[in-house]
Amino acid sequence: MLEEKRAGELRKKRIIAGFFIFLGLMWLCTVISKSIYASRLPVVTTVQTEQKYVEHIVEVEGIVIAGDKNPVTALSGLRIDKIMVQVGDRVEEGDVLFTIDMEDLETIMEEKQVQIAKLQLQIDTILQNEELARQKKALEEERARADYDAQARYQDTLVGRAAEEINQAETDIEDQAGDDDALKDALQSAAYAEADAKWQRENTMKDAERRVEDILLPEEEDSTLAATQIELADMQADLSQYQAVKEIDGQFTAQSSGLITDIFISVGGRIPDSAVMLFADDTVPCQFKSMLTKEQKKYVALNDKVGLKLDGSSKETDVTVDYLAESESMPGNYEIYINLPEGKGTPGLSGAMKHTETGEKYPNCLPPAAVHKDNMRSYVYVVKEREGILGMEYYVEEINVRVLDENENWVAVEGALDSESQIIVSATKEVKNGEIVRY
Numbered sequence: 001m002l003e004e005k006r007a008g009e010l011r012k013k014r015i016i017a018g019f020f021i022f023l024g025l026m027w028l029c030t031v032i033s034k035s036i037y038a039s040r041l042p043v044v045t046t047v048q049t050e051q052k053y054v055e056h057i058v059e060v061e062g063i064v065i066a067g068d069k070n071p072v073t074a075l076s077g078l079r080i081d082k083i084m085v086q087v088g089d090r091v092e093e094g095d096v097l098f099t100i101d102m103e104d105l106e107t108i109m110e111e112k113q114v115q116i117a118k119l120q121l122q123i124d125t126i127l128q129n130e131e132l133a134r135q136k137k138a139l140e141e142e143r144a145r146a147d148y149d150a151q152a153r154y155q156d157t158l159v160g161r162a163a164e165e166i167n168q169a170e171t172d173i174e175d176q177a178g179d180d181d182a183l184k185d186a187l188q189s190a191a192y193a194e195a196d197a198k199w200q201r202e203n204t205m206k207d208a209e210r211r212v213e214d215i216l217l218p219e220e221e222d223s224t225l226a227a228t229q230i231e232l233a234d235m236q237a238d239l240s241q242y243q244a245v246k247e248i249d250g251q252f253t254a255q256s257s258g259l260i261t262d263i264f265i266s267v268g269g270r271i272p273d274s275a276v277m278l279f280a281d282d283t284v285p286c287q288f289k290s291m292l293t294k295e296q297k298k299y300v301a302l303n304d305k306v307g308l309k310l311d312g313s314s315k316e317t318d319v320t321v322d323y324l325a326e327s328e329s330m331p332g333n334y335e336i337y338i339n340l341p342e343g344k345g346t347p348g349l350s351g352a353m354k355h356t357e358t359g360e361k362y363p364n365c366l367p368p369a370a371v372h373k374d375n376m377r378s379y380v381y382v383v384k385e386r387e388g389i390l391g392m393e394y395y396v397e398e399i400n401v402r403v404l405d406e407n408e409n410w411v412a413v414e415g416a417l418d419s420e421s422q423i424i425v426s427a428t429k430e431v432k433n434g435e436i437v438r439y
Helices: 002-039 102-175 180-216 224-247
Strands: 044-047 050-053 056-065 069-072 080-083 096-100 251-253 258-263 277-281 287-292 305-310 317-320 323-326 334-339 350-357 361-366 372-374 377-388 391-406 411-415 422-427
Touching: 069 258, 096 102, 102 180, 102 224, 287 350, 317 334, 377 411
Parallel strands: none
Antiparallel strands: 044 422, 050 361, 056 287, 056 350, 069 277, 080 096, 096 251, 258 277, 287 334, 305 317, 305 350, 323 334, 361 411, 372 377, 377 391, 377 422, 391 411
16 A cells, blocks of 8 residues: 555656756747847848938049140141140240251241242233233323314314305305205205314214223222232241241240149140140149039039148148039039138149038937938838847838938938837848847
């Protein structure tokens, strides 16, 4: 009986022990399952919004250019023999910049002299022909006037004779020297003859007068002589210029001191109609030139105070934006020019301009990594808590926001957020709305 009792107690103990072992196994399985489940969830890092000033820093590189460039010009067409300077050289007044080929100059001058001789010959010929034409016209006028006078005398004689015949007929009628009807007919015929003679005289003299008038008409305008004389004067002026080059032995010198910034000629080439060189005038301060993007231009305005640091300088200089306009060569970008203090910088020197705009203070600012953008929409992922099958769990909620301002470090937003919102800034896996995550 005692053994049965002991056996029963032992069985009971075994059952209790088995139950606790079962509970332990269940707990262990739950822990293992939960661990496996949790290990597969994205691990996220969150931040809360902060109150910040969103400042904007614009920093661009540029180059120093001459404030004023003076052109060096020379007689076009001459062949370059030597170039004594190069870009970046500083020159003083009287320094030789380049020389020209003197043999080529002699050849050009000889050609010019031949052309001048031809033009002079053409002018002499035109003048001789004009003199001959003048003499011929004078002779024609003299002959026409002589013909006019002769016709006048002849026609006057014819009219006089007709008048005499009338007088004779009238005398015969008065004397009744013959048949009365015949005398009257003779008088009538004499009167007709006088009228015809006067008419003939009038027309003949009119024709003679017109011939004189025609001869006196001015000759047609001919610009050949004037054009040739102008061409000759231009050619002689050119020859004078070449002669002046010859007198200086083909050496072209600087007219003032400055820095050579551009050279447009080469040895063996000919001088163009435009400038052969450009040099910066020492008396005019240099400028700093740079380019801004459309975004950078939002934070830089004309007359803004900016900092400028040139290569080789240990400190920044406060300067002012003197020119700001859209670039013609690069539309969408903006050229900026800054007048440098006198004696500051040399053309070709590099530098950097920096401008800081403090901006406004915003209550809800986040790191750029926390704000996502999709086309025209901006949003953030906020971590929230809820009851799940394994207890309390964290999940992602997507919240739309509006970006008010931003820079490289901060994005100012507004939306359904508060100072306690836990906003995802990074995750081990890509997350999406409603997804379970863990810290």
